[in-house]
Amino acid sequence: MIRIDSAPHLVLLPGLDGTGKLFDPFVAQLPEHVHYTIVHYPGDRPIPFMDLPDYIESRVPQDRPLVVLGESYSGPVAVLLAAQSALDIRGVILVATFARYPATWMRRLSRLAPLSFLLRLPIPDVLMQRYCFGPDINPSMMSQLREVIRENRPNVLADRARQGSKIDVTEFLSSVKVPCLYLQASMDRLVPASAVAAFKKGIPQLQVVQIDGPHFILQTRPQECYKAIQGILGIDSAHGSELSVNE
Numbered sequence: 001m002i003r004i005d006s007a008p009h010l011v012l013l014p015g016l017d018g019t020g021k022l023f024d025p026f027v028a029q030l031p032e033h034v035h036y037t038i039v040h041y042p043g044d045r046p047i048p049f050m051d052l053p054d055y056i057e058s059r060v061p062q063d064r065p066l067v068v069l070g071e072s073y074s075g076p077v078a079v080l081l082a083a084q085s086a087l088d089i090r091g092v093i094l095v096a097t098f099a100r101y102p103a104t105w106m107r108r109l110s111r112l113a114p115l116s117f118l119l120r121l122p123i124p125d126v127l128m129q130r131y132c133f134g135p136d137i138n139p140s141m142m143s144q145l146r147e148v149i150r151e152n153r154p155n156v157l158a159d160r161a162r163q164g165s166k167i168d169v170t171e172f173l174s175s176v177k178v179p180c181l182y183l184q185a186s187m188d189r190l191v192p193a194s195a196v197a198a199f200k201k202g203i204p205q206l207q208v209v210q211i212d213g214p215h216f217i218l219q220t221r222p223q224e225c226y227k228a229i230q231g232i233l234g235i236d237s238a239h240g241s242e243l244s245v246n247e
Helices: 021-027 049-057 072-084 105-110 125-136 139-150 154-164 170-175 193-202 222-229
Strands: 009-013 036-038 066-071 089-095 180-185 207-211
Touching: 009 021, 009 072, 021 036, 021 139, 021 222, 049 072, 066 072, 072 089, 072 170, 125 139, 170 193, 180 193, 180 222, 193 207, 207 222
Parallel strands: 009 036, 009 066, 066 089, 089 180, 180 207
Antiparallel strands: none
């Protein structure tokens, strides 16, 4: 038995926007003793998907245990880190994500030649409600999403979307040996419920927690998401204290 004197350092990997700013509602739920790093992907240049683990490794603590959270686009990146990285990764949290990009309308959209042009246009409110935030959408959420999208050059965002549509990390899943938690959004219209099947097959120790909400579950249900991950962070949900962890 060992005692972790402070909770493992939480590393947050962003969705397609790459800015990490959409984590704000979620990190507001974290207690002071939970230290975290939000990794930002550059908005002015594309990074090949398979190069993202190296990019992340140089931006996170090297001298302490880590729990890596990958949201949506970055879920497969978290898998690669857990499977291959020399970092001291003690757990993985996968949020509304996939191991192999599902065959949805988003995949077809990503193949459009004028995608960079389309991404210059503001997202209609009706699409945000249907595919991102669900019925609880508010003007602040819509404004923030539009703002973070504008922080990326359209060609960079388009490149990220095209790369995302080709992602397949299923061959790496069996190499993930640490505790792994999947947060599934019950009303996700971007990542279908069937996406969790590949994770269950490749990671037998996977725990799945379904939360009632849309794809942007960390933004719309931050308190429920924090409660769901307390165990993997080594926090006693009943008392808010840290737990002893077996090594």
